[in-house]
Amino acid sequence: MDVTLLMDNLRTPAILFFGLGVLAAVLKSDLTLPQPIPRLLSIYLLMAIGLHGGVELVRSEPGLRVALILLAAVGLAAAIPVWSFFLLRWRLGVADAAAVAATYGSISAVTFITADNFLDSLNHPDPAYQPGGYMVAAMALMESPAIVVGVLLARFFSTPTTDGDTPPTRQRTDWGELMREAFLNGAVVVLVGSLVVGMLIGEAGWESVAPFAYDPFKGVLCLFLLDMGLVAARRLGDLKRCGPALLGFAVLSAPAHAALGIAAAWLLGVGPGDALLLAVLAGSASYIAVPAAMRLAVPDANPGLYVTMSLAVTFPLNITAGIPLYLTAIEWLWG
Amino acid sequence: MDVTLLMDNLRTPAILFFGLGVLAAVLKSDLTLPQPIPRLLSIYLLMAIGLHGGVELVRSEPGLRVALILLAAVGLAAAIPVWSFFLLRWRLGVADAAAVAATYGSISAVTFITADNFLDSLNHPDPAYQPGGYMVAAMALMESPAIVVGVLLARFFSTPTTDGDTPPTRQRTDWGELMREAFLNGAVVVLVGSLVVGMLIGEAGWESVAPFAYDPFKGVLCLFLLDMGLVAARRLGDLKRCGPALLGFAVLSAPAHAALGIAAAWLLGVGPGDALLLAVLAGSASYIAVPAAMRLAVPDANPGLYVTMSLAVTFPLNITAGIPLYLTAIEWLWG
Amino acid sequence: MDVTLLMDNLRTPAILFFGLGVLAAVLKSDLTLPQPIPRLLSIYLLMAIGLHGGVELVRSEPGLRVALILLAAVGLAAAIPVWSFFLLRWRLGVADAAAVAATYGSISAVTFITADNFLDSLNHPDPAYQPGGYMVAAMALMESPAIVVGVLLARFFSTPTTDGDTPPTRQRTDWGELMREAFLNGAVVVLVGSLVVGMLIGEAGWESVAPFAYDPFKGVLCLFLLDMGLVAARRLGDLKRCGPALLGFAVLSAPAHAALGIAAAWLLGVGPGDALLLAVLAGSASYIAVPAAMRLAVPDANPGLYVTMSLAVTFPLNITAGIPLYLTAIEWLWG
Amino acid sequence: MRDVKRIEVVVDAVHVERVTAVLRDAGVGGFTVFRGAWGEGDRGPRRPDGVSGAFETCVVLCACDPAKADAVTEALRPILKRYGGVGLVGDARWIDH
Amino acid sequence: MRDVKRIEVVVDAVHVERVTAVLRDAGVGGFTVFRGAWGEGDRGPRRPDGVSGAFETCVVLCACDPAKADAVTEALRPILKRYGGVGLVGDARWIDH
Amino acid sequence: MRDVKRIEVVVDAVHVERVTAVLRDAGVGGFTVFRGAWGEGDRGPRRPDGVSGAFETCVVLCACDPAKADAVTEALRPILKRYGGVGLVGDARWIDH
Numbered sequence A, B, C: 001m002d003v004t005l006l007m008d009n010l011r012t013p014a015i016l017f018f019g020l021g022v023l024a025a026v027l028k029s030d031l032t033l034p035q036p037i038p039r040l041l042s043i044y045l046l047m048a049i050g051l052h053g054g055v056e057l058v059r060s061e062p063g064l065r066v067a068l069i070l071l072a073a074v075g076l077a078a079a080i081p082v083w084s085f086f087l088l089r090w091r092l093g094v095a096d097a098a099a100v101a102a103t104y105g106s107i108s109a110v111t112f113i114t115a116d117n118f119l120d121s122l123n124h125p126d127p128a129y130q131p132g133g134y135m136v137a138a139m140a141l142m143e144s145p146a147i148v149v150g151v152l153l154a155r156f157f158s159t160p161t162t163d164g165d166t167p168p169t170r171q172r173t174d175w176g177e178l179m180r181e182a183f184l185n186g187a188v189v190v191l192v193g194s195l196v197v198g199m200l201i202g203e204a205g206w207e208s209v210a211p212f213a214y215d216p217f218k219g220v221l222c223l224f225l226l227d228m229g230l231v232a233a234r235r236l237g238d239l240k241r242c243g244p245a246l247l248g249f250a251v252l253s254a255p256a257h258a259a260l261g262i263a264a265a266w267l268l269g270v271g272p273g274d275a276l277l278l279a280v281l282a283g284s285a286s287y288i289a290v291p292a293a294m295r296l297a298v299p300d301a302n303p304g305l306y307v308t309m310s311l312a313v314t315f316p317l318n319i320t321a322g323i324p325l326y327l328t329a330i331e332w333l334w335g
Numbered sequence D, E, F: 001m002r003d004v005k006r007i008e009v010v011v012d013a014v015h016v017e018r019v020t021a022v023l024r025d026a027g028v029g030g031f032t033v034f035r036g037a038w039g040e041g042d043r044g045p046r047r048p049d050g051v052s053g054a055f056e057t058c059v060v061l062c063a064c065d066p067a068k069a070d071a072v073t074e075a076l077r078p079i080l081k082r083y084g085g086v087g088l089v090g091d092a093r094w095i096d097h
């Protein structure tokens, strides 16, 4: 890995505040940002990234390449859960394997935002380091498919319970409710909705909201990552319940899936900026939309596994070491 | 109605986010902005509009016309509940009629802000499209009188209960508590207080707080209207309890009262900007200060009626179609 | 006192909003900013002041004088509780005296911020009116020592309870927990952490977060002081439980301790800006970090005393009259 | 451990002070207030959307001496009658300390 | 004062509507929902950090006619079985008003 | 449905972990914590203004096996003695699932 990139990343304000949160939690400080502060911050971040993405999308000319990127994104989100599921079945029951698989197929918006923030902080002269607005659309498209795939896997491979008087839980999945959760989860709605609003408001509209949605964005990200650091580190203790095999999956799946994203980007011939974001989308794991859906559809899966792996291992690894690592690989391949 | 104005209004970011909220609620998304986020946003909006109004008030020269506008505003706020009450008594009991009447006499600050935002987005060359800071004072003066009139109507027309051992509830109104609620409701205090602060701080003081109270204002309004959309649409289901007569009142009273506001503005010879805001103040209905006061003073009125009508019907109609409609009428009359 | 300075201070937006809060509470308005809004605002203020202080610290050249200022700050924070304790023992039991002493040894970050804001609003041509970034470090260093001194005093002077079957509570102080509370209290962590982050991010990093952490700062301070006004005035009623002697301490200790701060500043030959902040740190009393620690370590002390004195008396006096008074004294001495 | 009455009152946030005033007057020794609740009752749902903070529901919990319970319930009755809400009385034992 | 059953159900926020639907169907007359709780149970701790709002816990309180209590508990059982949580039934008296 | 003891502890937020540690040690199987409450007691009012988060009140609810209830109350007693608060024990039935 290019050590300069790593140091550059670790010295962005956002990552430093993440580190502060981790440190505070490890030292058992009583610092917390109680609900609904994190909810407000995450709605703000999704709204801001969506709006900006929508405005950028209108500025850029659409084309076949954009369509192919979006297709690749959806393909990755749908395929990753499948192979993950079979790998995980080696150690986990059907419900847990399906939930973890869905978690890793879907994406983490904050990881995406952090990567975008990092690209911006590089101030690279090459305009291809600037990702396109369609990457926000790619992110939006990758949130939900993994949920559907995960639930299908759970249903298809579950065995009827032997316990006579309990109706097999799988059979009772309420698909309407589940689709609503997958495609109309609050996070998805804010992101997609803001993207569409961003496409409609035009330059004058964007100018009127930019002092809210653009200027303070990086500062709000700092505050949010402070909280994420607290939350991630406070879950470190739950890791012992996961066991080494799952820990290995949480650590190694990120670069493995990111490599798939990089490969797709390379085949499509996009610039390094887009490539990094696709890598990060493929390599990141969800901790908002997927858990919410799994509570409803696969309630017997243990969130102590899938949320912990995603939040306490994959997320911190991605935003600290992953982003510069993936960019190093991209620069080596592209250069 | 001038269709261009309508389209202009519907494409402001704030209205688009309102639409997003409505859509999300209609599709049964789980998106919510839990308390106290809406409280924080509404305090921010009142503080910001108050400060700006106060600063503008000092910039403008006071005069007889301003005094007359304020007088007209108070007069409208006190008169509207009276005729509304007698109209509503046709269908409702005394308590409910008084509460609905008070609701429609008072004002909706967010409707005012949205209209102001719309005027600003027009970027009209004519300076008379720019409303004066005294319009914020007019709004502040219109919040409370309707409450007092409503309670007086409820008391005066209520019949003693026949139930022997219950003391007639009307007689026990605690007027001190009620006046406090009418004139010192949190929303009123923040608005009036910020207006006064805005008048005292001078240009240097305004410059120091403008990056908070002015620059991000339109963006915060978007977030708040997203929530208002969710809240309004989630109450649509309660409309069936209101019945067609009340629905008709909720729909038609807005343009009727707005016409009174426009007439007053025309008689006073103010510009189109001021006229639109006076129309909107007269035509809008309260869902913050009035319900709070009615809980105390007319507890037997059903909030399922007065809050639902105001929030789920009159508010959405006003901010989407009402504002451009009233401006069309004004341009036709003034032009 | 220089009356112009007093008027200047009372007309800053922040102090006007504090007054609005006091007025609203005195008039029994129902206005409140419910939790976690105040928590969010105070984290924001600490983060912003810390970041800015860190950036300024790097800009300035370090030197012996800075080290001496920091030393003086810690010395004041550790010494004030000692003499306060013996004075207070005259009227209070050991636990209460120790808790009040710790409260007055520690500092109020909002008082510091308000003084800084006031200095800035003066726009004084003399650069020595601009305090150095190390003053934020001085504040950070003064939060915790008073807690440790207070608990040591409480332990050392407490007499074993006569109640046979109760183990003397003092003996069971969990020092690990207490140190954590003193040095890793949320407020301390955010302030110190942001200071360090500010030192690491460089000018480019600061520029990227300044639209969040610097530009809207003064406006957020207004909102926070509105809440502080409400909170302080609502505690005025609790003052009668304190009695005149404690009231006298709350009123007089502020200028007395501030005088010590001014003396130290004068001996060290720092500029008026630094001197005012050192005065304000010495003269202010804690209502966040200290109460949290006292709950754990001296649970038999009555928060109705130490929080009320600090919040309802010393804080309002300092930010309204204290700041201009101390600056008048400094200008007289320095000039 | 001594026997106490466990009194629980569901009431709109704006009327909490009426309930706590009753408890203070009766000298019950203390109470706890839960905030941010919502509910449905005879007068329809109280939506927790909080556009209007006027529709927050609170629950006041009070453990009190059985000898005082009757006076408290009598004093609560008119408040519940006028402003709505629910009052429940149950039995519990108090962990002495 | 009349005797009622005091039913208390601890359940994830996302499943509250299933519980309130049961109560409405049984015609109990009302209920109150406490929000923002957290807890631990058979399926481990539900952390209140709320990165994912999916882990908020709610408590539904319902005072109901003893004659209806059995129907309610029977209807709650499958919800608790499938989605976890706790249901408690106790006795209380209702302050008439 | 089986009989359980319903234990309810009112305690400052900063001391909640002491209470939950007792419950975990006693192996009661679970508990629920309500946050954001406020109250008044022997040591005066705990204002919910939260300038200092140190004055938030929590309530811990635990349904436990009657056989374990005595051990729990004994272990809670010193916590309540030292840090204040209230502990109540009542009866309830648990909806099996």
Ligand SMILES: Nc1ncnc2c1ncn2[C@@H]1O[C@H](COP(=O)(O)O)[C@@H](O)[C@H]1O
Pocket (backbone or CB within 6 Å): D010, D011, D038, D039, D040, D041, D042, D043, D044, D045, D046, D057, D083, D084, D085, D086, E028, E029, E030, E031, E032, E033, E061, E062, E063, E064
């Ligand atoms: N049977 C009940 N059990 C629990 N809470 C109730 C019940 N009935 C009413 N409530 C609560 O009391 C509030 C006011 O009730 P009501 O005055 O009947 O409309 C409701 O919003 C609920 O929070």
Ligand SMILES: Nc1ncnc2c1ncn2[C@@H]1O[C@H](COP(=O)(O)O)[C@@H](O)[C@H]1O
Pocket (backbone or CB within 6 Å): E010, E011, E038, E039, E040, E041, E042, E043, E044, E045, E046, E057, E083, E084, E085, E086, F028, F029, F030, F031, F032, F033, F061, F062, F063, F064
């Ligand atoms: N014994 C108990 N007493 C009180 N609350 C409980 C108990 N057991 C579980 N809970 C609550 O119910 C939730 C779900 O429990 P479970 O389904 O057992 O994991 C927990 O997070 C607790 O909030």
Ligand SMILES: Nc1ncnc2c1ncn2[C@@H]1O[C@H](COP(=O)(O)O)[C@@H](O)[C@H]1O
Pocket (backbone or CB within 6 Å): D028, D029, D030, D031, D032, D033, D061, D062, D063, D064, F010, F011, F038, F039, F040, F041, F042, F043, F044, F045, F046, F057, F083, F084, F085, F086
């Ligand atoms: N009789 C009571 N009933 C209900 N809650 C109480 C009672 N007494 C005290 N509390 C609660 O326990 C907290 C601490 O009480 P204390 O230690 O007596 O000051 C108070 O702030 C109340 O929230």
Ligand code: NA
Pocket (backbone or CB within 6 Å): A080, A103, A104, A105, A106, A107, A257, A281, A282, A283, A284, A285, A286
């Ligand atoms: Na992924």
Ligand code: NA
Pocket (backbone or CB within 6 Å): B080, B103, B104, B105, B106, B107, B108, B257, B281, B282, B283, B284, B285, B286
């Ligand atoms: Na009106």
Ligand code: NA
Pocket (backbone or CB within 6 Å): C080, C103, C104, C105, C106, C107, C257, C281, C282, C283, C284, C285, C286
């Ligand atoms: Na001090």
